[in-house]
Amino acid sequence: MSSARGLSEGNIAMANNQQADISDMLSWDISLAPDIDIYEVDEEFIVYQATTKKYYKIGKFSKVILDKIHESSIIRIEEIIIFACSQQQIISSETKQLVIRFLLHMLTCQVIIRDNMLDPSNKANEHINLKSIKQIRPKPFLKLIQLRSFPQILLIFSKLIPNLSYNMWKILFIAIPMFSLCIAIITMLRYSSSFTISNIWYWLIPLMFVQIMIHEIFHAVCSLRLGGKIRSIGFGLLYYIIPVGYIDLTDNYLLGRKKRAVIALAGPMLDSLAILLTVSCIWLIPSISDILHTFLMLQFSIFIFNCNLLLPSDGLKFVENWFNVVHLRKHSFEILKHSVLRQPPPVYLSRFSLKKRRLYIMYSITATLYILFFITFVLFSYWRVFVV
Structure with missing residues (x-):
């Protein structure tokens, strides 16, 4: 799945470093957030979260999963995984992990919510939200x-x-x-x-x-x-x-x-x-x-x-x-970061081929070197105009 503008770095942390026990997650009851709209543009699907005013681009199978959640009103993650495997006609640990990572991703984006998400006594949700906020980095x-x-x-x-x-x-x-x-x-x-x-x-x-x-x-x-x-x-x-x-x-x-x-x-x-x-x-x-x-x-x-x-x-x-x-620049730097840190990529980048990842890494390295050169040039120009 690929995100649109405004997707926070907290989603990456949620997808890859979730500490909750998997067996506990399977029993979570989830539902589609009430302020969600899904549009089809150029034969692609875009999710709009009205509260955060952000857009997220999703694939066709992700749309099927969200439709299932919407039809069920409230459904357990375990049932979603069974449904996803039946749609793919294959049951594997990889499919389960991808579905779980996608659902966690949607939870941090507030596209889907837990049935008890608004309960202030729920420490698990508090941990998820705080972790997401801490991972947000200011834009340059x-x-x-x-x-x-x-x-x-x-x-x-x-x-x-x-x-x-x-x-x-x-x-x-x-x-x-x-x-x-x-x-x-x-x-x-x-x-x-x-x-x-x-x-x-x-x-x-x-x-x-x-x-x-x-x-x-x-x-x-x-x-x-x-x-x-x-x-x-x-x-x-x-x-x-x-x-x-x-x-x-x-x-x-x-x-x-x-x-x-x-x-x-x-x-x-x-x-x-x-x-x-x-x-x-x-x-x-x-x-x-x-x-x-x-x-x-x-x-x-x-x-x-x-x-x-x-x-x-x-x-x-x-x-x-x-x-x-979608987001060539942003995804390039994400892939470079996860390659350097030897971390698995987020769910929306996990399907990229090895050749495509290498091209994105080459772009991000070239862009980084160019930015350093360009900033140096601008600072030198300021010095020449205002100091010399």
Whole structure:
């Protein structure tokens, strides 16, 4: 089973380090949580937990198990295991372990609950919940500005976007960025001697902030146009030092993969249009060309950053949705961690082939090395601009 956005590290600990006695677990009475909805999107199943506002992607057989729990109202884990084995037409210790790990996983996600889960005297459940909370690790991101309500003008702008076919969107989202990058490279090579940042950074910082926020707003507008929802939008520091904008589009898991791919490319599309605007101004307004030359270089860097597959970027989100690879980055680091610690993988990664695990490990190692290099480069740039 693969999880969607927001799945905590506590699920891994629950699946692999559960201390409860198996025989005791078999007698647990469980039921489906009352605030659960299951959707079918692109022939895949997504579970939504309304209380935690999180989504979890599950396989077809996992859906069968949850349907059985829902039909039974209250059912013992032992009966679920017997049912699962009968569906698979095989009884094995591996099947039992996978079912138990899946159910424990769903318990920590609050997708299913024990019959006595709300009883404060139940020490076993208290241990499970505390263990899950302790395993949660902070994300390497510091939110500085966050907006949860949006002006009606965003919805108005979204209606201005033409209703084009998917193939037409695909052509535009490839042709325009490629054209703008070519123009930008030609311009930067021609005016390479003009690129400087030491004396005009006080102009560039507000310009960069404006472009970053417009970038995120364009994601929001495209999401609204395609029927998506927005939870929040804002500005923060990735890895606590890299200024980036962000937008929470968690609810877009209910859209199709193609729509999510288009939304992911909306930001780089805006960046490419901004590059064309800057290049035009360089030619039309020579009096401020020094600022614009340097700003063009920064815009080019922002575009490359947003398409970098080694970072949690728009380009990575596009690849994940286009090729239906769920949480490539997150799962890669999970597999690397469990390989280094010699621990069994969580249930939703246990079916990965050896070749696939090796590819994920290679990706996570490469991404880690790149992040270390990139953070060093950013710190050096700060030192050069603000200290030297």
